[in-house]
Amino acid sequence: MKPDPVVLIVSSAFGDGHAKVAQAIEQSFRSRGINRVHIVDLFGEVHPVLNGITRTFYLKSASYAPNLYGIMYNMTSGMKPDYPLGQFLHSMGKHKVRKFLNDLQPDLIIHTYPYLAASQLGIESADHIPVFTVLTDYCLHGRWLHPRTMKYFVASESIKQELMKARVAEERITVSGIPVRAAFAESADRSQLIRKHGLREDRRYILLSAGAYGVSVKVRKILKSVMEHTDFDSIVLCGNNQKLRLSMEDNYRNHERVHILGYTDEMHELMSVSSCLLTKAGGVTLTEAFALSLPVIVYCPLPGQEAGNAKALSRQRALYTASTEQELISCLRLLEMKPYREEITRQMNALSRKNAAGQIVSEVLETLEQRPSHAAQTLHPLQTKGKAKTAHGYR
Template sequence: MNPNPVVLIVTSTFGDGHVKVAEAIEHSFRSRGINQVHTVDLFAEVHPKLNELSRRFYLNSAVYAQGLYGLLYEMTSGMKPRRALGRLLHSMGKRKVQKILDDMRPDVIIHTFPYLAAAELGEGTVSGVPIFTVMTDYVLHGRWLHPHTMKYFIATEGMRQALLSEGIAEDAVVVSGIPIRQAFETYQDRELLLKKHGLCGDRRYILLAAGAYGVMSHTSKLIETVIAKSDFDLIVLCGNNHKLRTAMEELYQENSRVHLLGYTEEMQELMCISSCLLSKAGGITLTEAIAQSLPVIVYRPLPGQEAGNAEWLSRQKVIDTAHNEEQLIDQLRQLEKPLYRRERIRRMKAFSRKSSAEHIVSEILNAVEQRQPFAGQAKPKIVEGQVKTIHGYL
C-alpha cells in the first residue's frame, strides 16, 4: 500500500456536524503521518447555487416548515440507489465530480455526507478507488446507501441490523461509533475553565445550544422557563445567527443568570463546565455530550433525522426528550436529583465509544492494504489552485 495515500473526505456545510466528523477523521490520518488528506464540500463545488438553495431550505425549514422537511425526509427514507430518485440525487454534477477525481487521483474516498456521486461513477472510474461511508446520525436513511461502498461505519448495533436488512453484506458494516474531535475525550480541569470563562464555581449551568446556525426555535421561551422554574444559570450559544444573539442581548443583557455567546470553537470546555445540555438533536452534538457524560435534554426535536436521533437515544435512556414546557420542567427537576443524574451518567459512560476516528482510519487502511496496488499508474501532480477544499485551495 502507498505509505502516504491521497485521501478525499467528502463533507458538507449543511449544519456543522458533517464537517466536524470530517475534521476528526482528517486529524487521525495526519497523526499517522498521512498528510495528503483533502476535505472537500463536493456538492458545493459542482453545484454552488443549488447547494446554497438547498442549504437555505434546510435551515429555514428548521424554523418555518418543520412539517414539510419531516415529510420529505420520511418519503425519501426508503429510497434505493438503483431506482430513479437515488440515481438522480447521486448523479447530479457527475461530470464535474469526475474532473475533480481525475485531478486529485485519490487512493481513498470517505463520505461524511450522503452526496455519493463518486460512488455512482462506478467501480471502473479512478482505478476502482475504494469508497467508505461514515454515517453521522443514530438512524438510517436510504440516501447513505450505495452498492459501490466498500464499508459503512455506523453508530450502533441497531443500525447494523437495519443495514443488514437492506441487503448490505455483514463484513461491510462496522459499528465504530460516530467520530468526534479528540478534545471531547480528554480530561479538563473544570475549576480552571470556570476562571477562564469568567463563571462562578458555586453556580450550576445549563448549556443551551441553538445549533451552529442558531435555528433552535423558542430560545427566549426556553430561557424564561429555566430561569423561572429551576436554580440553573444559562450559557446560551446562538451559533452564527447574529439576529438571534442581538434579540437575546436586548432581553437578557442585564440578567446575571444568562450568559450569551455566538458560535464557539470551545464547545468541549463549555460542556465540561455545564451540568446539562439543552439542545437540538444533531448526531454530533449528542455524541460529544455523551462522550463528556453530560446529561442532555432535547427540546421539541425537529422532524427528520433529529427526531430519529432523539427517539432512539431516549429509548435507550441515554438522553431525555421534552416535547412541551411541562415535560421540560419535569426533566429539569429530575436532573436536580443526585440519584437520577448518576444513573444518566452511568448509562452515557456505558454507551459511549472512545477513539472512533482512530478505529475508522485503522479499518480503512487495513481494507485498502488488502486491495491490489494502484495498477502501477503514476499519479499526476495536483496543480496549486486546482481543487477547493474546506481549508482552501490545494
Template structure:
C-alpha cells in the same frame, strides 16, 4: 499502497456535524502519521448555486416548516437505494466530480454526508477508488446506501441491523460509534475553565445550544422556562445566528443568570463545565456530550433524522426528550438532583465508543491496500455488487 496515501473526505455544510466528523477523521489520520487528507464540501464544489439554494431551503424549512421537511425525509426513505431518484442525485455534476477526483488523486474516499457521487462514478466505470461511508446519525436512511460503497461505519448494533435489513451485507458494516474531535477526548481543568469564563464554583450551569445555525425551536421560551422553573444559570449558545444572539443579549443583558455566546469553537470547554445540556437532536452534539458524560435534554426534535436520533437514544435511556415546556421543566428539575444527574451522565456515556476515529482509519487503510491489489478482477458493476454482498 502509497506510504503516505491521499484521502478525500467528503462533507457538507447542511448543519455543522458533517464537517466536524470530517475534521475528527482528519485528526485521526494525522495522529497515525498521514497528512495528505483533503476535506471537500463536494456538493458545494460541484453545484455552488444549487448547494446554496438547498442549504437555505433546508435551514428555513427546519425552522418554519418542520412537518414539510419531515414528510420529504420520510418520502425519500421509502425509495430504494437503487431507485432512479438516488441515481440522479448521486450522479449530479458528474464531470466536475471526475475533474476534482482526478486533480486530488485520492487513494480512498470517505463520505460523512450522503452525496455519494464517487461510488456512483465507480459503478459507471468512470473511476476506480475505494469508498467508505461514515453514517453521522443514529438512524438509517436509504440515501446513505449505495451498492458501490465498500464499507459502512455506523454508531450502533441496531443501526447495523437496520442496514442489513435494507440489503447491505453485514460483513461490510463496522460498528465503530461516531468520531468526535480530539478536544472532546482530552482531560480538562474545570476550575481553570470556570475562571476563564467567569463562572462560580458550586453553581449548576445549564448549557442551552440553539445549533450551529441557531435553529432550536422557541429559544426564548425555553430560556424563560429554565429561569422561572429551575435554579440553573444559563450558558446560551446561538451559533451563527447573529440576529438571535443580538436579540438575546438585548433581552437579558441585565440578568446575571444568563450569559450569551455566538458561534463557539471550543464547545468542549462549555460542555465540560455544564451540569446538563438542552439542545436539538443533532447526532454529533449528542455524541460529543456522550464523550463528556454530559446529561442531555433534547427539546422538540425536528421530524426526520433528529426525531429518529432522539427516539433511538431515549429508548436506550441515554437522553431525555421534552416536546413541551412542561416536560422540559420536569426533566430539568429531575436533573437538579445530583444522583439523577450522575445517572443520566453515565447513561449517555454508555453510547460512547473510545478511539472511533483510529479504528476507522485503520480499517480504511487496510481495505484500501486490499482494494488496490484486487481491483483488476472487479471490472463490472454487477461483479462489484456481488463482491460487496449487496442484495
C-alpha cells in the same frame, strides 16, 4: 499501499456536523503521518448554485416549515441506490466529479455526507478507488446506501441491525461510533475552565444551544422555564445568529443567572463546565456531549433525522426528550436529582466511543493494505459480473 496516500473526505456545509466528523478523521490521519488529506464539499464544488439553494431551503425549513422537511425526509428514507430517485441523486454532477477526481487522484474516498456521485461513477466505469462511508446520525436514511461502499462505520448496534435488514453484509459494517474531535476526548480541569469563562464555582449550568432554536421568543420561553423551575444558571449559545444574540443581550444584560455568547470554538470547554445540554438532536452534537458524559435534553426535535436521533436515543435511555414546556420542566427537575443523573450517565457511557476516528482510520488503512493491486483487479471488490446492483443484496 502508498506510504502517504491521497485521502478525499466528502463533507458538506449542511449544518456543521458533517464537517466536524470530517475534521476528526483528518486529525487521526495526520497523527499517523498521512498528510495529503482533503476535506471537500463535493456537491458545493460541482453544483455551487444548486447547493446554495438546497442549503437555504434546509436552513429555512427548520424554522418555517419543519413538517415539510420531515415529510420529504420520511418519503425518501426507504430509498435504495437502484431506485430512479437514488440513481438521479447519486449521479448529479458526475461528469464534474469525474474531472475533480482525475485532478486530485485520491487513493481512497470517505463519505461523511451522502452525496455519492463518486461511488456511482465506480459502478459505471472501471474505477477502483475504495469507498467508505461514516454515518453521522443514530438513525438510517436510504441516501447513505450504495453497493460500491466497501465498509460502513456507524454510531450504534441498532444502526448496524438496520443496515443488515437492508441486506448489507455484516462484515461490511463496523460499530465505530461517530467521530468527534480530539478535544472532546480529553479530560478538563473544571475549576480552571470556570475561571477562564468568568463563571462561578458554586453554580451549576445548563448549556442552551439557542442558535438551534432560531428566534428569541422561543429562547426566552425556554429560559423562563429554567429560571423559574430550577436552580440552574444558563449559558446561552447563539452561534452565528447575530440578531438573536443582540436581542438576548438586550433582554438579559443585567441578569446574573444568564450568560449570552455568540459563536464559539470552545464548545468542549463549555460542555465540560455544564451539568446539562439543552439542544436539538443533531447526531454529532449529541455524540460530543456523550464523550464528555454531559446529560442532554432534546427539546422539540425537528422532523427528519433529528426526530429519528431523539427517538433512537430516548429508547436507549441515553437522553431525555421533551415536546412541551411541562415535559421540559419535568426533565430539568429529574436532572437535579443525583440518581437520575447517574443513570443517564451510565447509558451515555455505554454508547460513547471516544476513539471512533482512530478506529475508522485503522480499518481503512488495513483494508487498503489487504487490497490487490489495480492491475490485478478486473472488477470492484463488491461486484461480480452482471450483479452490480445486488452486491449488497439490494432487491
